[in-house]
Amino acid sequence: MSKYPSLLVAWALAIVIATPTLAGKKLGLGREATPQEVAAWDIDVRPDGLGLPKGKGTVAQGEEIFQAQCAVCHGEFGEGKDRWPAIAGGLGSLKNDRPDKTVGSFWPYPTIVFDYVRRAMPFGNAQSLSPDELYALTAYILFLNDVTKDPKLELNEGNLAKVKMPNAATFHDDDREKTEKSFWNKQPCMKDCKKTVEVLGRARVLDVTPESKTAPRVD
Amino acid sequence: MADLTDDRAIRRGRLTSRRHFLAAGAAGLVAAGSSSVDAQSAKKPIVANPKNQPPNVPDWSKVLGDGVAAHPYGKPSKYEAHVVRRDVEWLTASRESSVSFTPLHELDGIITPNGLCFERHHGGIAQINPLDHRLMINGLVDKPLLFTMDDIKRFPRVNRICFLECAANSGMEWRGAQLNGCQFTHGMVHNVMYTGVPLKLVLEEAGLKPNAKWLLLEGADSAGMTRSLPLEKALKDTLLAFKMNGEALREEQGYPLRVVVPGWEGNLWVKWLRRIKVGDQPWHTREETSKYTDLLADGRSRRFTYFMDAKSVVTNPSPQAPLRYKGANVLSGIAWSGRGTIQRVDVSLDGGRNWRTARIDGPVLEASLTRFYVEFDWNGQELMIQSRAMDSTGYVQPTRADLRKVRGVNSIYHNNGIQTWLVRANGETENVEVS
Numbered sequence: 186m187s188k189y190p191s192l193l194v195a196w197a198l199a200i201v202i203a204t205p206t207l208a209g210k211k212l213g214l215g216r217e218a219t220p221q222e223v224a225a226w227d228i229d230v231r232p233d234g235l236g237l238p239k240g241k242g243t244v245a246q247g248e249e250i251f252q253a254q255c256a257v258c259h260g261e262f263g264e265g266k267d268r269w270p271a272i273a274g275g276l277g278s279l280k281n282d283r284p285d286k287t288v289g290s291f292w293p294y295p296t297i298v299f300d301y302v303r304r305a306m307p308f309g310n311a312q313s314l315s316p317d318e319l320y321a322l323t324a325y326i327l328f329l330n331d332v333t334k335d336p337k338l339e340l341n342e343g344n345l346a347k348v349k350m351p352n353a354a355t356f357h358d359d360d361r362e363k364t365e366k367s368f369w370n371k372q373p374c375m376k377d378c379k380k381t382v383e384v385l386g387r388a389r390v391l392d393v394t395p396e397s398k399t400a401p402r403v404d
Numbered sequence: 405m406a407d408l409t410d411d412r413a414i415r416r417g418r419l420t421s422r423r424h425f426l427a428a429g430a431a432g433l434v435a436a437g438s439s440s441v442d443a444q445s446a447k448k449p450i451v452a453n454p455k456n457q458p459p460n461v462p463d464w465s466k467v468l469g470d471g472v473a474a475h476p477y478g479k480p481s482k483y484e485a486h487v488v489r490r491d492v493e494w495l496t497a498s499r500e501s502s503v504s505f506t507p508l509h510e511l512d513g514i515i516t517p518n519g520l521c522f523e524r525h526h527g528g529i530a531q532i533n534p535l536d537h538r539l540m541i542n543g544l545v546d547k548p549l550l551f552t553m554d555d556i557k558r559f560p561r562v563n564r565i566c567f568l569e570c571a572a573n574s575g576m577e578w579r580g581a582q583l584n585g586c587q588f589t590h591g592m593v594h595n596v597m598y599t600g601v602p603l604k605l606v607l608e609e610a611g612l613k614p615n616a617k618w619l620l621l622e623g624a625d626s627a628g629m630t631r632s633l634p635l636e637k638a639l640k641d642t643l644l645a646f647k648m649n650g651e652a653l654r655e656e657q658g659y660p661l662r663v664v665v666p667g668w669e670g671n672l673w674v675k676w677l678r679r680i681k682v683g684d685q686p687w688h689t690r691e692e693t694s695k696y697t698d699l700l701a702d703g704r705s706r707r708f709t710y711f712m713d714a715k716s717v718v719t720n721p722s723p724q725a726p727l728r729y730k731g732a733n734v735l736s737g738i739a740w741s742g743r744g745t746i747q748r749v750d751v752s753l754d755g756g757r758n759w760r761t762a763r764i765d766g767p768v769l770e771a772s773l774t775r776f777y778v779e780f781d782w783n784g785q786e787l788m789i790q791s792r793a794m795d796s797t798g799y800v801q802p803t804r805a806d807l808r809k810v811r812g813v814n815s816i817y818h819n820n821g822i823q824t825w826l827v828r829a830n831g832e833t834e835n836v837e838v839s
Contacts, residue, residue: 212609217550226542226679229630279703288694293693297688304627305626305627309527356704357707359711368800369797379756379839382756382838383838388583
């Protein structure tokens with residue numbers, strides 16, 4: 186008998202080993218999480234508002250918290266201090282040569298502000314804000330971005346998800362397989378592919394690798 | 405932090421701290437001028453000593469060396485102290501939300517050593533006691549579950565070698581050549597053998613409801629990193645990994661538990677995994693809206709751009725590893741594709757006019773780095789070195805110009821365009837953009 190079938194068998198066995206399945210049989214690993222445990226960790230919020238906790242907060246309340254806990258990095262108006270990120274401004278700039286992507290100019294859903302600040306801000310003291318503080322901060326950040334012009338706005342679990350963001354409609358799913366189809370199935374050129382080659386730019390003249398034009402320094 | 409490619413950050417950064425990058429950027433130039441090792445980490449430059457060379461007999465051939473366990477956990481030779489991750493300090497506002505880069509030009513083969521795997525954190529490195537670590541599964545499941553690390557390790561286990569590339573790798577290069585060194589232009593990729601358990605088995609343990617379609621993956625770090633993952637991918641080949649290259653995950657890679665999403669952008673590979681929520685739609689988290697979406701020239705943005713397309717880079721020569729000898733030389737590089745295996749890599753020495761097919765050596769695996777070589781003679785002529793990867797789906801790595809035609813220059817992520825290194829007559833090598 187040829188070696189071929191036995192090799193095939195070995196290969197098939199290897200595949201079986203490589204992707205174990207349990208055919209629906211449970212191993213009985215882990216234990217049931219209690220409702221309290223789930224509630225304490227289950228902090229995500231979806232664009233349709235699913236996951237928003239009970240609470241409320243106004244623009245004015247948000248301003249107070251923001252100036253005390255956020256402005257040191259993000260600036261008094263959300264413009265971003267030093268190299269810390271800006272979180273306001275840039276409306277209508279997305280087609281510019283230098284777009285300014287912020288909550289107001291770029292983010293598609295208002296709930297993301299709540300969800301993200303809740304889990305990650307203030308930087309270095311995450312998960313420290315109460316639902317009321319989070320509604321207030323979200324209201325203030327939307328106000329800073331002119332998403333709402335109402336200085337009396339109060340956000341709560343009923344109305345936050347309904348706020349419309351200016352850039353919401355511009356996101357679309359990955360379409361590379363269509364829009365970049367020409368990158369597939371090409372017989373790439375191997376010989377005399379272009380007549381001349383010119384250097385259009387160098388890393389050093391752009392001065393982003395600082396001082397590399399001058400003598401190298403090692404410290 | 406600002407985006408790594410955020411021009412405002414770059415402009416502001418230029419005015420402030422440059423020291424760190426300077427030291428790193430200068431390394432290649434120092435090496436070009438002498439045979440010394442970059443002195444940033446090794447304080448004194450290391451020089452050759454003829455007394456150790458034939459016909460003399462060096463000391464190390466005469467006296468006893470260290471005994472066993474002089475270093476219970478071994479380290480590289482002191483002569484390799486320059487082989488380290490580096491960061492570009494002025495790119496970001498804080499080290500806790502920043503990136504350090506893999507020194508690709510110092511590595512060979514396909515496996516990245518654990519201590520050299522690039523880092524990207526959004527809230528610093530969580531230091532987690534594995535005895536206290538819990539993985540929660542909740543949402544659209546029959547029974548919400550909590551797992552200890554010991555529970556996870558009792559599931560059937562698999563091993564898989566895959567690359568992890570940050571979607572922002574090469575993101576600084578959209579507008580043209582920016583950073584001098586493949587460590588900085590391409591160093592947000594690493595390739596590791598993971599040991600872990602198929603996510604499918606862990607989900608089955610909780611029991612998926614019929615309307616389950618998406619997962620939310622959540623980290624236990626202070627960024628509470630969250631990404632939505634289509635259930636299909638989770639069931640296909642996603643792993644929950646606890647070992648890398650045979651040993652426990654490094655803390656900076658998500659110890660004790662991280663997600664492995666073969667071929668898909670690195671941000672999805674949530675580290676310090678603490679929770680998986682099952683749902684019927686994506687969450688549109690900040691990391692898949694504000695970040696990791698691709699802004700096109702017309703102002704629209706692509707989202708959920710998961711696949712890392714075929715890409716390659718020549719790691720030697722490169723700005724930090726210039727050519728030093730005329731005559732016989734080895735050109736070396738890496739290629740990878742998130743859509744399949746690497747089928748072929750072509751290399752050009754004349755800026756893309758003529759190409760030759762490189763020799764691939766070592767394992768060729770799906771969604772893994774693949775190593776290629778071209779042996780060539782150099783007589784001191786100027787070279788414009790490029791490489792072009794092709795994958796098993798027929799995708800051919802595009803030029804930067806072709807990419808810009810579809811994407812503009814502000815998409816930050818997924819820059820897999822062809823890289824050019826200019827080698828001058830003295831061997832010095834520079835990052836350039838060519839026509």
